[in-house]
Amino acid sequence: MNGQNFKKKVDQLWRELTTAVDQINRSNNEIVMRAEEILMETDSSIRQLKDILRQYKFPDWSEEIYFFKNTKPKFVSIYIYYSKVLSIEASKPYADPEALRSYYENERAQLLYFYNEQRDFISYYRRKSSYLDKKYFVRFKFDFKLKLSPELYSYDEEFSTSHDHIVSQIMANDLLDQYLTDKIDSKDSKENSFENSKNLEWTAPKVALVELLYALHQTKCFNGGHSDLAEIFRWAENSLNINLGNYHKTLSEIRLRKTERTKFLSLLQHNFDQYLNDLDF
Incomplete structure (x- = not known):
């Protein structure tokens, strides 16, 4: 081996x-x-x-x-x-x-x-x-x-x-x-x-949050990259009072997307770029 x-x-x-x-x-x-x-x-x-x-x-x-x-x-x-x-x-x-x-x-x-x-x-x-x-x-x-x-x-x-x-x-x-x-x-x-404190509710699709959390995990955004994926999902579920279910299965569904797989991340980038452009005027 x-x-x-x-x-x-x-x-x-x-x-x-x-x-x-x-x-x-x-x-x-x-x-x-x-x-x-x-x-x-x-x-x-x-x-x-x-x-x-x-x-x-x-x-x-x-x-x-x-x-x-x-x-x-x-x-x-x-x-x-x-x-x-x-x-x-x-x-x-x-x-x-x-x-x-x-x-x-x-x-x-x-x-x-x-x-x-x-x-x-x-x-x-x-x-x-x-x-x-x-x-x-x-x-x-x-x-x-x-x-x-x-x-x-x-x-x-x-x-x-x-x-x-x-x-x-x-x-x-x-x-x-x-x-x-x-x-x-x-x-x-x-x-x-x-x-x-004011309770925040995630109102976008659950799959969008799963996509975001996976991206944050891969970018090592929590505890210098030493946090487990399960720990990150538990934190998000507890903080937002949401049940993301079998997020491993959700990832498989994201992978099978025919067109753009990172739809939510692309949407975030587009909207933030648009916001910055609007501020320039």
Whole structure:
């Protein structure tokens, strides 16, 4: 397998996983059931990722480092995140809102242990440093003078480096911190913060919004290009109080257009150009 095919297969696997996760989260099932279903999907994806890697040999260290510093942790972080969400939600007490808030605050406080335990590496990772990448993200390069995960002895050495799992934990815990923060914040305080804002309603066709959101995603307009497509669509649906349905199917319909495929984007450009021209007179 060459590098282009390897990347294509990994990217396709990631798209399939994020699509599956998004569809599961759109269901009306309780979070415990959704988390269980997502864990099964993610486990399958990670196993497939492992099989793909077995068929490929990295041509140099830089590509191997990128895979174990960026690619694999994306997949594993989803598994870790939903494992923790499942544990938290399945164990939460049936109690009044104040007691539940205390429960979530306690869970959030436990994240501090991980951040304190791994603070040196977290600093290295968040600063996007690279001078130790060969030690951290190349297989068979474990340096026992470094601070290693206690579970390292059981790792698959063909599919693991000394620190890729810690990157996965950082990504998962960042998501979990936001999840718990949302649980802790009272519904009333959220409603009050928006009570004076005017609700906006999307009145153009839904397909137009899908076209726009895909274009914004491809142009890396959100979070420096690090936002998932599903995350962008959830934000738009929540902000505009709209259900865009199966937007992947809508994209397929856009692709099948006989004439101009980006009709809405062309309309936006035309109207804005016309507006600027009118201002010139």
